[in-house]
Amino acid sequence: MTKSVPFTGDEKDSLYAALDRHRDAVLWKLEGLDDEQLRRPMTPSGTNLLGLVKHLGGAELGWFRETFGRETGPLPFDFDRDETSDMRVEPHESTADILEFYGRARAAADQVIDELGLDDLGTSYAGNAVSLRWVLIHMTTETARHAGHMDILRELVDGSTGDHNRG
Template identity: 40%
Template sequence: MNNDERVYPSKVADDRASLTSFLDYQRATLAMKCAGLTGEQLKRKVIPTSGLTLLGLVRHMASVERSWFRWIMNAEDVKMPWPGKVDGTFAEFHVEDADAGEAFEVWREECARARAVVSSFNSLDNTVLFRGETVSLRYVLTHMIEEYARHNGHADLLREAIDGAVGE
């Protein structure tokens, strides 16, 4: 996992470039945390008190990307890639029969589509109305950075427990 090919965000960029580059950095961090592992390792539940897996996190983030960017911001009529709940938790976290290649393909596609949606807005202050609430592009980008950062902390712990690899 020591092959860090992430692009670090500029320390002097404008707001839009800062937010989008920090989001891409967080996306690249999740990919880095999963790099070099087998499908079985990605599915492994290694924290005794948690059902989280790296593959579950990738599938979850694919769903979150689709939800915020395509469904909410772009008003697309899309279904979630792994709909529903199983035992009270989102289906994307149940990876026993999941295909790692498919999950990464869906995630990468959702990231690309999200970038296209972001590019279609003229300003971070552009808003949409969703379920009676006004939501700005600035809010969504900030929320997505937070969402990835939180889950990348989980990914850190999972990766270390799988094979001892550590690193930011």
């Protein structure tokens, strides 16, 4: 069932619902595809569906956990070695590994969302003071942007279209 943003909800609930709606669309774009289809490079830069999920997991941990001084747990990439390593699924990483990582990242981010108020401040990787409100808006935008990329990639893989499961 597709989640929707409440028409009259409070601000935090509405922002969270918008983020969660796009998170679910990201996962829906993977349904019914085999490992080769999920890993298939679809652009000259090598972008693929599973790599976008890995990237979004890292973004969730970075923005919600690191920004607010929380541990991220182990990360399946190394920015010091390669700044694009979060976009690439390595041969030893299974689809289940990436989905587990994204699920762990979502749960860890949700914990921060539950514990903090919208005006609580953290420090971004660039040193800027940012509120939880700003991070929620940023991550909703980031997730929606990549869900849109996934719409196109999925259509190229098997012709499927749509932004959410209508069933």
